[in-house]
């Protein structure tokens with residue numbers, strides 16, 4: 001499975017989130033510490049961020065089908081790119097999925113940036129929702145199109161329904177729109193770091209700070225200016 005990371009808070013450099021941490025996504029691309037499926041994440045990467053110079057709600061992306069560890073151009077530019085809201089991922093492609101830049105998260109509908117860590121049976125995703133919207137035939141791109149079509153407020157319900165329909169699915173989503181960061185745990189790890197200047201959600205800690213907290217499986221996490229809210233996904237709607 002892939003590893004992903006989200007940030008909502010003060011403006012920070014992309015480099016400080018993705019490249020500089022001792023166990024950040026760059027290191028996780030070849031030596032993840034908590035990955036249960038797959039050994040490394042060499043099948044591409046993507047860093048998406050909301051651009052304050054365009055009002056703070058315009059998503060911009062830099063993606064590649066190459067391993068993050070060798071990306072010297074990104075390494076050169078990342079210290080100069082700043083954002084208050086970021087979704088980044090390194091990819092370990094599921095067997096049978098294409099290795100191409102359009103299959104690398106984050107995906108976007110022009111408002112949200114979305115990463116999926118896991119797998120899902122593509123036959124269960126409604127063709128009507130996906131249409132021409134999916135960026136790739138990769139399951140994660142088709143799942144992103146489905147989630148965008150259903151709306152982000154229905155994310156928890158969409159995951160519960162797909163999880164019930166496909167018991168083998170792993171549905172770990174991370175998405176942001178510039179003012180909200182949302183995530184689900186469904187079959188893989190997610191950790192929260194509440195920093196003084198913002199909140200990090202990440203598949204695994206990017207350092208050994210004791211303040212990292214584990215999110216239980218089958219939960220929805222919502223981060224906004226109001227704080228961090230966790231909701232269990234295996235209980236009836238609205239229950240904690």
Ligand code: GLN
Nearest residue numbers: 001002092094097117118
């Ligand atoms: N199934 C997705 C892909 O092939 C995500 C894989 C993953 O989480 N490693 O890209």
